[in-house]
Every structure is written in C-alpha cells, then in structure tokens.
Amino acid sequence: MKQAFHIITSTCVPLPLENIDTDQIIPARFMKATTRDEQFFGEHLFHDWRYLDDGRPNPNFVLNQSQYSGEILVAGKNFGSGSSREHAAWAIAGYGFRVVVSSYFADIHKNNELNNFVLPVVVSESFLQALFQCIQENPATQVEVNLPEQRISNLANGQSEHFDINAFKKHCLMNALDDIDFLMENQTKTELWEQEHKQHS
Amino acid sequence: MNTLFDKIWDAHVVQEVSDGPTQLYIDRLYCHEVTSPQAFEGLRQRGLRCFRPEKIFCMPDHNTPSMHQEQAIQDETSRRQVENLERNAREFGLPYFGLMHPQNGIIHVVGPENGLSLPGMSIVCGDSHTSTHGAMGAVAFGIGTSEVEMVLASQCILQMRPMTMRINIDGKLGKGVTAKDLALYLIAQLGTGGATGYFVEYAGEAVRDLSMEGRLTLCNLSIEMGARGGMIAPDEKTFAYIKDSAYAPKGEDWDKALAYWQTLKSDDDAVFDREISFDASLISPMITYGTNPGMGIAIDGKIPEIPEDETAAISYKKALAYMDLQAGESMIGKPVDYVFLGACTNGRIEDFRAFASIVKGRRKAEHVTAWLVPGSWKVREQIQQEGLDKILQEAGFEIRQPSCSACLAMNEDKIPAGKYAVSTSNRNFEGRQGPGARTMLASPYTAAAAAVYGRLSDPRTLL
Structure with missing residues (x-):
C-alpha cells in the first residue's frame, strides 16, 4: 500500500535466525490468490513456524508471544533469500511491519519491500547482535528509524548508525510515489531509445 | 575493458x-x-x-x-x-x-x-x-x-x-x-x-x-x-x-x-x-543435508560439526533437527522415500539421458516413489524419440507431463511430512516440497542411484 514514510519509533519483534528464505515468510501454497490482499498474506506470515499442524498458534514462535510487538521486525543476516515472491513483502506489510532490520538482505526481496513501502534497514552485524541482546533483556526496547536523516537508533543502548538508501527511492518512500509513476512519465524517452536501438531487437 | x-x-x-x-x-x-x-x-x-x-x-x-x-x-x-x-x-x-x-x-x-x-x-x-x-x-x-x-x-x-x-x-x-x-x-x-x-x-x-x-x-x-x-x-x-x-x-x-x-x-x-577461481578436479558429486542450498557436501563426506558462532549455531541446529540428521555422520546409506527428476534446474533432455544411463537394466527400489517430470513438451517428445521412455519404463519409472511439479509443490506432487526426497530441483528449504518434507538436493545421476538402491549412494559406482 502506498503510504509516506518519515520517522518510526517502535518496539521490535526479534527473529534471530540467519538466511530466512521467502518460503518461510510465506509458503507457496498461500500464493494461489489472484488479488493483492495484504491482510490475507499477513495472516499467513511465517505460517509454518507460527502455527502448529492442527492450526493452533505455536507458543514457541515469537509472533505468538505477547511481550513482543511493534512495527519493526529484526532478523538475522541474509533476510529474504530464495524465491522472488512479492507475496513475502505483502505478508510483512499486511501483518503491520513498516521496517525490517538485518545485517543484509537478498536483492530481490529488498526491492520488493521497498516497492511496498516497507523499509529494509541494513545495519552492521555488531549493531544487530546488540539489538537482539537489548530486546532479549527488555522486550520494551524501542528503536527509532529516521528516513529523512537515514539514521537508525537503538534507544536502549544509545547506539546509532547511518543506513544507505538511494535518493530516488527515499524520495518515493517519503512522498508515497512508486516506480510506475516515474516510468509512465518517461515513456517518450523509452520510445526515443527504441528508435535509436533498432538494430539488435 | x-x-x-x-x-x-x-x-x-x-x-x-x-x-x-x-x-x-x-x-x-x-x-x-x-x-x-x-x-x-x-x-x-x-x-x-x-x-x-x-x-x-x-x-x-x-x-x-x-x-x-x-x-x-x-x-x-x-x-x-x-x-x-x-x-x-x-x-x-x-x-x-x-x-x-x-x-x-x-x-x-x-x-x-x-x-x-x-x-x-x-x-x-x-x-x-x-x-x-x-x-x-x-x-x-x-x-x-x-x-x-x-x-x-x-x-x-x-x-x-x-x-x-x-x-x-x-x-x-x-x-x-x-x-x-x-x-x-x-x-x-x-x-x-x-x-x-x-x-x-x-x-x-x-x-x-x-x-x-x-x-x-x-x-x-x-x-x-x-x-x-x-x-x-x-x-x-x-x-x-x-x-x-x-x-x-x-x-x-x-x-x-x-x-x-x-x-x-x-x-x-x-x-x-x-574474481575467484576453483579447481574443477576437486569437485565430487554433491548432496545437501540441511535446509538451504549452501548446506551441501561431497556425497562421500560427513555432515559438518555445529559452528562455534552462537547465532550461526542456532540456525544450524534448527536445520539438522528439521532434517533429523546428526553433525558428523555420513550421508551414504541414508534411506530415501522419494526421488524427483525435473524442475527448471534439471528438467532438460541431458538430465533424462543421465538418469536413464544409471537405471538402464536395473530396477527402481520397491519402496521409492519416483516422479520424472520433463521441463517441457519438447523435452518429453525428445525423450520418446530417443527411446529413453522405454528404458525408464523397463526400470519401473514413468514419464509425467511438464510442470514445476514437486520443486515447490503447488500442484499435487507433494512430499509427505517427514519423508526424505532426493531432488534434482533447486531448494531444500523447510516445507519447500510440502509441509514437513525433507529435501536432499543432488544431480540426476545421484537421484537415479538413490532410486535404484532406495538409499543414498555414490553414483560413480554405477557408471
């Protein structure tokens, strides 16, 4: 959903596993929907970890533990690897997360988050591990994500880091614009390019 | 430049x-x-x-x-x-x-x-x-x-x-x-x-x-x-x-x-x-033992020990628990319930030739369910033209119709919970081939050897 992003201050949901693939974020059998129903995908976010075989919530999974809540998901390195399914980003957004923090993201999933107005924030491994520690000690730990200043701050230990995002995407997020708006405005440039590049197509 | x-x-x-x-x-x-x-x-x-x-x-x-x-x-x-x-x-x-x-x-x-x-x-x-x-x-x-x-x-x-x-x-x-x-x-x-x-x-x-x-x-x-x-x-x-x-x-x-x-x-x-370089001669037939494609070893190797790094160890133990495998053990001889040949990774004619070359004159193990799924109708047609379908049939296999099939189990081809599959596909993630399915990624040769023996084997012994 298009929504402008500026500053978010929130508690976090910790998921200290590495290489979380998009099959875990949303299993393939929930991809048969033909509409972009974020609420539906949100209900199935991390389905096979979140629910037991009989459909009851798995009490050992973090989304079912009431002490953890908030708009920020914190995950181990290489988050979103594997399948390109944007359904994973829809599930994350549909659940209510606005930010995912990790020490790095898989490329396709990172784009999918950005295209759904969820901000992937890449932090250093030491920032990440310290944040996990803080949340473990106190689930009420707050994090501030400041997009205009490109800064993430762990309000429990005072640690603060700059994060990267390209100026175009930052502008899109802050103004609730998407890439298609841009591409449609630039269609004459595309036509011109086609005229100049006929030989190889 | x-x-x-x-x-x-x-x-x-x-x-x-x-x-x-x-x-x-x-x-x-x-x-x-x-x-x-x-x-x-x-x-x-x-x-x-x-x-x-x-x-x-x-x-x-x-x-x-x-x-x-x-x-x-x-x-x-x-x-x-x-x-x-x-x-x-x-x-x-x-x-x-x-x-x-x-x-x-x-x-x-x-x-x-x-x-x-x-x-x-x-x-x-x-x-x-x-x-x-x-x-x-x-x-x-x-x-x-x-x-x-x-x-x-x-x-x-x-x-x-x-x-x-x-x-x-x-x-x-x-x-x-x-x-x-x-x-x-x-x-x-x-x-x-x-x-x-x-x-x-x-x-x-x-x-x-x-x-x-x-x-x-x-x-x-x-x-x-x-x-x-x-x-x-x-x-x-x-x-x-x-x-x-x-x-x-x-x-x-x-x-x-x-x-x-x-x-x-x-x-x-x-x-x-x-820029990085590797020596081809050092590579053996590979098999995966864990829940991402990077968790692979030479077929005659041993499952690596649990990493010392605490964060890495959490993920590693979770993967081995899902697969019900132990660090340090050998993969050779592990029982196999399902074999899947196909997917965008190994669903082409050469893959069916490789599989057929191993099972030719042999029989599929009784307890193994095998799904041989060509990547396209064109591949399927070529399998028939080359007579590979006959070789496969005589060995107890049937050729199915083109689909992504058991690679991600969006159709009926799902590996049941707890069962072991040797799969020529690309991902061994938890639940990828069906909820609870245990996937071991390998080549068509290794898949064929597993189908014949009903357990993991080094395909080089059958070539």
Whole structure:
C-alpha cells in the first residue's frame, strides 16, 4: 500500500535466525490468490513456524508471544533469500511491519519491500547482535528509524548508525510515489531509445 | 575493458536516474500464473495497457498438474489461477502457451529451447530462477510482481546496477560430476548470501566444456548463492543450440544477429569487482543435508560439526533437527522415500539421458516413489524419440507431463511430512516440497542411484 514514510519509533519483534528464505515468510501454497490482499498474506506470515499442524498458534514462535510487538521486525543476516515472491513483502506489510532490520538482505526481496513501502534497514552485524541482546533483556526496547536523516537508533543502548538508501527511492518512500509513476512519465524517452536501438531487437 | 555484463547492461540503459537506479529497457518479459495476477490487476486499476505486448510471453507452469493435463485441473484455486493468466493474456494481447500447447513447459526451459531467450538480451520474469537464461549470454534476472507491472506497462524496469563477479572453474570435472554438482559446490563454498549484490559471469575450461543444458543448470542456481544473475559468454555451442529453434532469427537476420553475438564476451582487460577461481578436479558429486542450498557436501563426506558462532549455531541446529540428521555422520546409506527428476534446474533432455544411463537394466527400489517430470513438451517428445521412455519404463519409472511439479509443490506432487526426497530441483528449504518434507538436493545421476538402491549412494559406482 502506498503510504509516506518519515520517522518510526517502535518496539521490535526479534527473529534471530540467519538466511530466512521467502518460503518461510510465506509458503507457496498461500500464493494461489489472484488479488493483492495484504491482510490475507499477513495472516499467513511465517505460517509454518507460527502455527502448529492442527492450526493452533505455536507458543514457541515469537509472533505468538505477547511481550513482543511493534512495527519493526529484526532478523538475522541474509533476510529474504530464495524465491522472488512479492507475496513475502505483502505478508510483512499486511501483518503491520513498516521496517525490517538485518545485517543484509537478498536483492530481490529488498526491492520488493521497498516497492511496498516497507523499509529494509541494513545495519552492521555488531549493531544487530546488540539489538537482539537489548530486546532479549527488555522486550520494551524501542528503536527509532529516521528516513529523512537515514539514521537508525537503538534507544536502549544509545547506539546509532547511518543506513544507505538511494535518493530516488527515499524520495518515493517519503512522498508515497512508486516506480510506475516515474516510468509512465518517461515513456517518450523509452520510445526515443527504441528508435535509436533498432538494430539488435 | 568492459565485462560481458557491462556490454549488455549498457546497451539497454534508457537513462540513469540521478543518485538512483537505472531505467533499463527489457527485451523479454515472461509471465507465469503465480506472480503476475496482481501486476495485471494493477494495470487495470491504473487504466494502462501493455506498452510492447509482442515482447512478452505467458505460460502457466507452477500450478500445472504433472498428469492428466488433457482434463480440467482438479484443484480449484490452481485452476482459477491458470485461467486468470489466460484471461489476462487475451485481454492485454500477449502470446500465451496454455496447457497442452506444444510450447508449454517451465518458462526457464521453454524460453531458451525456443529461441525466445537470445544472446545480448535483457530478460526478466517474476521468478528468481530467471537467472537460468543467462546461460544464453543474456542479462537475465528475477523480479517481484510490482516490477512485473513496471515492465508490462513500460517495457522498462528501474534497477540499481549490480557489482560484477567472475567465477573461473579451471580444469575438468571428473566422471559422474555434473553442472549441478559444480553449482552445489560453489554455493557450499560461498554460502547462500555469498554473491548477494553481484552479477556473476562463469568462465574457465570446465564451464566452456559444459553442454548448453549444463550451462543452463549452472546459471539457474546462481540465485541460490544470492547472485542477481549468472551468465556465460555465448559460443559455437550456444549458436548451435539456438539455430533453427522456433523464434530464432532466420536467413539474413540470423547472419546479422550472429555477427553481433560473437562480440559478446568480456574484454581481456575487463575488471570485475570480485574474481575467484576453483579447481574443477576437486569437485565430487554433491548432496545437501540441511535446509538451504549452501548446506551441501561431497556425497562421500560427513555432515559438518555445529559452528562455534552462537547465532550461526542456532540456525544450524534448527536445520539438522528439521532434517533429523546428526553433525558428523555420513550421508551414504541414508534411506530415501522419494526421488524427483525435473524442475527448471534439471528438467532438460541431458538430465533424462543421465538418469536413464544409471537405471538402464536395473530396477527402481520397491519402496521409492519416483516422479520424472520433463521441463517441457519438447523435452518429453525428445525423450520418446530417443527411446529413453522405454528404458525408464523397463526400470519401473514413468514419464509425467511438464510442470514445476514437486520443486515447490503447488500442484499435487507433494512430499509427505517427514519423508526424505532426493531432488534434482533447486531448494531444500523447510516445507519447500510440502509441509514437513525433507529435501536432499543432488544431480540426476545421484537421484537415479538413490532410486535404484532406495538409499543414498555414490553414483560413480554405477557408471
């Protein structure tokens, strides 16, 4: 959903596993929907970890533990690897997360988050591990994500880091614009390019 | 001093957005039924049409059953999704290869074999294994559904330029060691995030020696080490593979295209952001023991010990618990319940030849359920023309119909919970082949050996 992003201050949901693939974020059998129903995908976010075989919530999974809540998901390195399914980003957004923090993201999933107005924030491994520690000690730990200043701050230990995002995407997020708006405005440039590049197509 | 990647990427730049992405022109978009519905829906909501419909090809492959495609799809949600793609293709005027169409099959098999994916092209699809098409000497990468919508609407995509990496494989692969083993070896060496942010070019003697089928397998698995894509410079093998295929340029157009394709290689002084080399002779048939494709070992090796790093150990123990395997133990002799030959990774004719060469004159183990699923109707036809179907039948196997099938279990081909499958597909993630399924990734040779013995075996003993 298009929504402008500026500053978010929130508690976090910790998921200290590495290489979380998009099959875990949303299993393939929930991809048969033909509409972009974020609420539906949100209900199935991390389905096979979140629910037991009989459909009851798995009490050992973090989304079912009431002490953890908030708009920020914190995950181990290489988050979103594997399948390109944007359904994973829809599930994350549909659940209510606005930010995912990790020490790095898989490329396709990172784009999918950005295209759904969820901000992937890449932090250093030491920032990440310290944040996990803080949340473990106190689930009420707050994090501030400041997009205009490109800064993430762990309000429990005072640690603060700059994060990267390209100026175009930052502008899109802050103004609730998407890439298609841009591409449609630039269609004459595309036509011109086609005229100049006929030989190889 | 340009790399192959630079040459093709630069030839498709419409404009650079200041301190932002590149607007890249796309020569070919493929759509399948799972990741495109919301993109078409987006076009309708915005009141847009496809900008260049003739450059876009649609075919269902993920949900399609691997048996009885001549009948209506039984599963209602699958059927609805396939019908939705057909309707969208018609509404937006796009070529469509539906069920039972002679050119239907898995997109990453169909595109290259029909001359739809050609050297020098920019190719995208809402599927991470689009990296496969890089074997043709193209820049091909997987995208999300919002990006599919961008390309449908504008034939362009906004992308950050990736870094470049060259992986050289020197020397020759040993007997019974395939492109699949090479790829699993590289992923085990680099990890599933080892090439994140990079576009990989594969080079070196062992890569040149691979058949086109083998090169497609190698590039297919690029995404499993996190790479944006993988590619191989086109050569005489590439040109022979394309020539006379359905959509390949013909006559004068062929000569013109060929002259251009022959320029598509990295310059001698090209500089890559990262360059690494491996010795092909050190690679054995590979098997995975864990829940990501980087958790692979030589088939005669032992499962690595639990890592000392605390965070890494949590994930590692979770993976072994899911697989019900122990650190330090050997994989040889492990019981196997299911064998799957197919997918965009190993669903081509060479893979069926390899499988048949092992099972010829032998019998499938009684307790093993085997699914042999060709990647396209064209592959299936060739299996019959070469008489491989007879060899396979005599050994107790049947050939099914083209589909992604058990690779991601969106159709009926699901591995039951707790069962072990030796699979020639690309992912061993938890639940990938069905909730609770335990996947071990391997080559068609290793899969065939497992099917015959009913347990994991070194395929080299059967060659």
